[in-house]
Amino acid sequence: MENSTIARAASVLLSDPCFQLHSIQHLLGETEASTAGADHKHFSLHAYTDYISAEEEQKVEQMLAFLTEESKQAAATTAPTSEDDLCPICYAHSISAIFKPCSHKSCKACINQHLMNNKDCFFCKATITGVEDYSKPAGS
DSSP states (O other): OOHHHHHHHHHHHHHOTTOOHHHHHHHTTOOOTTTOOTTOOOOOGGGOTTTSOHHHHHHHHHHHHHHHHHHHHHHHHOOOOOGGGBOTTTSSSBOOEEEETTOOEEOHHHHHHHHTTOOBOTTTOOBOOEEEEOOOOTTO
């Protein structure tokens, strides 16, 4: 896979409010020291050698390492966001989409999830006819 494709996929994945790196860590059997007791058994892909090859495990480990690094870099380069710039639905991501025709705004993850089951605006219930990218005007 091309590097730009991998970077874009990582960016989309990390920007999804439903995605958590902790889920991949859990698949690999990585747990917090405070939750792992001597008698505590936990799930791990490593235990399923009949179904998952060593190569597949290694790819998951590489993916986790890559996503962890991308997440750290994104956090280090992201400017602080004011509350007014956050999605009013999830408060996890910046506003990145504007609905047509009503011009209400949210993050792309929230509107994409919403449009799977509903075509009405979250806020005013107008029928959404399109979604456009939104970027904050300069000087705002």
